[in-house]
Each structure stands twice: as structure tokens, then as C-alpha cells.
Amino acid sequence: MSTISKENYLKAIFSYSTELDNNASTTMIANHLSISSSAISDMAKKLSKEGLVKYEKYKGIMLTPHGEKAALKVIRRHRLWELFLMNVLGLDWSEVHNEAEKLEHYSTDFLIDKIDEYLGHPDFDPHGHPIPKKNGSIPEIPNVILLAEAETNNKYELISVNDKESELINFLKKVGLKLNSKLEIVDKLDYDNSISVRVNKKNITLSKKVSDNLFVRLIEG
Amino acid sequence: MSTISKENYLKAIFSYSTELDNNASTTMIANHLSISSSAISDMAKKLSKEGLVKYEKYKGIMLTPHGEKAALKVIRRHRLWELFLMNVLGLDWSEVHNEAEKLEHYSTDFLIDKIDEYLGHPDFDPHGHPIPKKNGSIPEIPNVILLAEAETNNKYELISVNDKESELINFLKKVGLKLNSKLEIVDKLDYDNSISVRVNKKNITLSKKVSDNLFVRLIEG
DNA sequence: CTTAATTGTTAAGCAAGCTTAACTTTGTTC
DNA sequence: GAACAAAGTTAAGCTTGCTTAACAATTAAG
Missing domain, CATH: 1.10.10.10 (Winged helix-like DNA-binding domain superfamily/Winged helix DNA-binding domain)
Known part of the structure; x- marks a missing residue:
């Protein structure tokens, strides 16, 4: 059980x-x-x-395949709850994770389906992570790379955040970075592997630690 | 704890x-x-x-007063969840209880306050039960009596249902009775204590078992 | 007011999910 | 490849929240 x-x-x-x-x-x-x-x-x-x-x-x-299916089911519940709480109750990026972490274990399939339906069967959660479908399939994110691997002068869109540590999310809020933010790589500094990017007409520098936890998608070469 | x-x-x-x-x-x-x-x-x-x-x-x-406060807190969570699930996700009268029974234990105060706010600080849940306020006070229901105690020829409004058994709720659905339904007492039958009422221009007879679990409010004498 | 039935309590035991401590396997370094 | 460190496992024990069985108190009936 x-x-x-x-x-x-x-x-x-x-x-x-x-x-x-x-x-x-x-x-x-x-x-x-x-x-x-x-x-x-x-x-x-x-x-x-x-x-x-x-x-x-x-x-x-x-x-096992069976175990993976079970895991995806839990992840689906988690991500649907996150998106739902953000969209409906206006919770914050940094607030939804903890709530969803609990609710995911206590929702019937019936309720989760209702939420899914309400949200229009979304493919991605507020952190940019794919929401597994009811049948276990995972929506694909196109051309996603680590920000750390992005190339100078290209433009990217912030797609997803590794949210194991919520400190990172707070950091991003402070810096003004959001999901779907557009960022241009200004420079990559070999000395400490930090990366200089331009967002909202401002230049900011992100450490390797940060750029290793942000996923971006190329929008202009 | x-x-x-x-x-x-x-x-x-x-x-x-x-x-x-x-x-x-x-x-x-x-x-x-x-x-x-x-x-x-x-x-x-x-x-x-x-x-x-x-x-x-x-x-x-x-x-103890302390224990009562704690109980009311749980009941508040339960009833807010019920109302929220009905209003937002369109769940059914009979569906919300089971979901709320679980969710009530896994919601932070923060989340419950958000739900309360979203709903506009409601006084009653979908079953007509009062929703305890954050400070522990309980909204009053005016002039409520058991349907079993209602008087012939008077008109009443269905206010609240004793929902210990969800069978009752299913029964009411079948008969066409809803919260806030208006009903006129046509006759009270001494033989088996059943009660004959007029709802939506139809006469129906309710057994003592049913009328003992419905709460009504006098609207016309 | 005694007895029998009902209701409530105690004791022993079990499963889940942890912990710490002792032990085993694997990997790493010289 | 021997010796030590790191990683993993086993064993014993704890807490929570339940169970069943045996026992104790209360209540109800004659």
C-alpha cells in the first residue's frame, strides 16, 4: 500500500x-x-x-516502470497544486512549494482531475517544470540548457528553476528574475565562472552557483 | 504536539x-x-x-477552553475547504466532505487565511453549518429548529443538514431538496411521525428519520 | 439491593517509520 | 594489493496509534 x-x-x-x-x-x-x-x-x-x-x-x-509511474503520479499532484494555488489564490512563487508538498499526499485522483481540468490541462508548473499527464507522459521542454552553458551575445528565456533550495527563489525575486524573463548573455567571466546577463535593461552578474540551477531556452542566436 | x-x-x-x-x-x-x-x-x-x-x-x-479552540480551528479548516472546493472547482455537495476531511489536516494557517479571504470571509459552509472565525467565534444561525418540530401551514427554509451520514445527502438530491429550498408544511402524520411538505410545487413525504436531521428557519408564519 | 448487562480501562502486542550503534562491503590511496 | 575511509546494511530500540483480551466500574432490572 x-x-x-x-x-x-x-x-x-x-x-x-x-x-x-x-x-x-x-x-x-x-x-x-x-x-x-x-x-x-x-x-x-x-x-x-x-x-x-x-x-x-x-x-x-x-x-521499476511501475515505480516510475507511481512517482510521476505524485509529481503530477504536486505541480498541479502549485499552479492552482498560484493562479487561484495568488500565492507566491516561494510559497506554493511547501503547501503542495503536503497536499500532494492527500488529494484523491478525482480532485486532481478537477484541478487539472480547471487549469485547462497545463503542461508546466509555476517553476517551469513539466506536469506529468494522467497517462504518465511528460511534456517536453524544447532546447533547454543550463544558464551556465549559455553562449555570449545570445538571448534566452528563463524556463525552469531547480527548486531544491528555496533560497534560490528568494534570490531571484530580489534580483528581479522571473519565469519567462528574457535574458541576454553579456559576458562570461573565466576567472570565477560567473556570468553577466542583461535583464529588463539592467546588467546583473550571476555566480556559477546560480547559473548552474537555472534552465534557459534559446530564443535568438 | x-x-x-x-x-x-x-x-x-x-x-x-x-x-x-x-x-x-x-x-x-x-x-x-x-x-x-x-x-x-x-x-x-x-x-x-x-x-x-x-x-x-x-x-x-x-x-477545555484550550481544546475547544483547537477543535474549532480544525472545523474552520474543514468548512472553508468545503466551500472553496464547491465554489471554485464545482464539486458536488456530496463530494466535498471526503476531500475536506483530509485537506483540513494539511493546510497551514497561511493557506486557510488565503482561502477565507478569497471566499470573502463567509459565515456558512455549503451544508449550512457556521464557519468558525479566526478568533474562535461562531456565526449565529437565527431561529433554527428541526424540521421534525416545524408546524403545519408554516413556511420554512432549509438551513442546514446533519451530514454525519452522506446517504442523507444523496437522498435529498434525489428528492430535489437543496440548501435554501423553501418548504411548506402540509401535514404531520401522527401515526409514524412522518411529515408532508410542499417543495417546488410538489408534495413529498419525509420520514421522521429524515426530518430529525434537517434544520429549518421559519420564513412565514 | 443484588445481579447481570453495559460501559470503560488496563495490559500486552503489533506495524510503520524512524533512530543510534555496530558491523560489512566497496572504493581509494599509496 | 594492503590499509584505511566512505558508503551501506543490520540489529536493537523508540514512539505513535492502533488492536484484542482480560478485568473493573457503573448502570439498569428485577
Whole structure:
């Protein structure tokens, strides 16, 4: 049976799965969830028994197709709630995540479908992340790269933010960067890998730490 | 600390408190929550230690002012969610309760205030029940009596439904009765205590079981 | 007012989901 | 490739919130 804990494990494992390496390590998940690593080993066995996860001792954890479907379902709920709370109640970019983090576990499929319908079956959430469809498919983001990898003199649009740390979102607010903001790369500084961009007719400099967590889409070459 | 279980206990105890008798019995709460009565005794001790409840062995359970405040807070969350889901997402009378039953435990005060504001600080929920205010006060319903106690030839408005059993709500839907429906008492039948009322130009007969769970307000004498 | 039925409490035990501490495997460095 | 560090696992134990079974208090009926 699915519980809150299990849903959170699945989400965490999912977030460490890439095309290159689908394996999540015990410590990664432990840190992500702020839980001891022994608890992770334990849970890995349970999820494995339920067929949600492929788990071999000392070899890492990997979602099965079944587990991935379950994870996407939770992510769908999370992102729909985020968008809904922003659009309807006018919550802030930085406020929605925490609320959604709870509500995602306590909404029936029925309610989520109603929200989806209300919003017109949107493809992306307020952070620019794709909202998995009911059937498990994931809307594609076109030509997205890290801001850190953007090229000088090109123009980009801010598409998505790695929101693991909400400090980043607060930082962006202060600097005046929003989702869909247009930014032109003015200069890339080899010395500290910072990047100088022009937004709203102002030049600002972003550290590597920031540009490594922002995703952009090329709009003018 | 407040947990989901504790919140549900407090709500249950509250629902058995009247002006006449503020005491809730172990079995009443056990039935209400579908939980063994031993679990109730256990929890009563815990809540008592936290000062939320006055509990004496074999003498019943009673909310302290502190506990009542906590219960009203949960009820407020529940009723605001109900109204919100109906108004915004168009959920049905019979659908909102179950959703709200979960969401009420996982909403921050911040979110609830936003919902309250969005709805324009409403006084009553979709079932006609008063929504406790943030400060703990309860909006008054004027001149409300049980339909079972209504008098022949008078006109009443349906104000509130005892929604402990959702079957009743389904029944009302079928019969065509809604909140704020106007009904005229045509006859009261002594034989089985059923009551004959005129609604929307149709006469229908309601059993004692039904009329004991509907609250009405006199509109014409 | 005694007895039987009802109601309430205590005790023991279980599952979930954690923790810490001890131990094992794997990886890294020289 | 030996030795140590890092990562992962196992074991024992804790808390919450439940259960069932046995026992105690209260109430109701004759």
C-alpha cells in the first residue's frame, strides 16, 4: 500500500534518475529526505517487495516502470497544486512549494482531475517544470540548457528553476528574475565562472552557483 | 504536539458537546471515529496531559477552553475547504466532505487565511453549518429548529443538514431538496411521525428519520 | 439491593517509520 | 594489493496509534 513516506521515497529516487544513470544511492536519498541512511535501506527492501523499485544491496536503487509511474503520479499532484494555488489564490512563487508538498499526499485522483481540468490541462508548473499527464507522459521542454552553458551575445528565456533550495527563489525575486524573463548573455567571466546577463535593461552578474540551477531556452542566436 | 489523530479526536468530542451536557462518552467517540474504545481511553489521557481535555476515568471527556479552540480551528479548516472546493472547482455537495476531511489536516494557517479571504470571509459552509472565525467565534444561525418540530401551514427554509451520514445527502438530491429550498408544511402524520411538505410545487413525504436531521428557519408564519 | 448487562480501562502486542550503534562491503590511496 | 575511509546494511530500540483480551466500574432490572 502507498503511504506518505513511500510516496516521498519514490519522488526522491525519481529526482536522482537521469538518462545516463538511473541509480540513486542510499546517501543521496538520505540527504534529500533528511532521514538516516539505515531507514533508506529498510524502505528500499519494502519498495522492492512491492515491485516499485529494483534494489540490490550495495548497488543502489532504481525505479521499476511501475515505480516510475507511481512517482510521476505524485509529481503530477504536486505541480498541479502549485499552479492552482498560484493562479487561484495568488500565492507566491516561494510559497506554493511547501503547501503542495503536503497536499500532494492527500488529494484523491478525482480532485486532481478537477484541478487539472480547471487549469485547462497545463503542461508546466509555476517553476517551469513539466506536469506529468494522467497517462504518465511528460511534456517536453524544447532546447533547454543550463544558464551556465549559455553562449555570449545570445538571448534566452528563463524556463525552469531547480527548486531544491528555496533560497534560490528568494534570490531571484530580489534580483528581479522571473519565469519567462528574457535574458541576454553579456559576458562570461573565466576567472570565477560567473556570468553577466542583461535583464529588463539592467546588467546583473550571476555566480556559477546560480547559473548552474537555472534552465534557459534559446530564443535568438 | 497536534497530530491528525488528535485533531480528529478533538473534532469528535466537540461534536458531542451541547449546552446541556458537555460530556462525551468513550463509546460515542469510538463509534464516531470507528476506533476501539480502548484507544479512546488511551488518547484521552494524552490529550488531558496536554490540557486540551478534561478527563476523569469512567466520567467522560470534555474539552477545555484550550481544546475547544483547537477543535474549532480544525472545523474552520474543514468548512472553508468545503466551500472553496464547491465554489471554485464545482464539486458536488456530496463530494466535498471526503476531500475536506483530509485537506483540513494539511493546510497551514497561511493557506486557510488565503482561502477565507478569497471566499470573502463567509459565515456558512455549503451544508449550512457556521464557519468558525479566526478568533474562535461562531456565526449565529437565527431561529433554527428541526424540521421534525416545524408546524403545519408554516413556511420554512432549509438551513442546514446533519451530514454525519452522506446517504442523507444523496437522498435529498434525489428528492430535489437543496440548501435554501423553501418548504411548506402540509401535514404531520401522527401515526409514524412522518411529515408532508410542499417543495417546488410538489408534495413529498419525509420520514421522521429524515426530518430529525434537517434544520429549518421559519420564513412565514 | 443484588445481579447481570453495559460501559470503560488496563495490559500486552503489533506495524510503520524512524533512530543510534555496530558491523560489512566497496572504493581509494599509496 | 594492503590499509584505511566512505558508503551501506543490520540489529536493537523508540514512539505513535492502533488492536484484542482480560478485568473493573457503573448502570439498569428485577
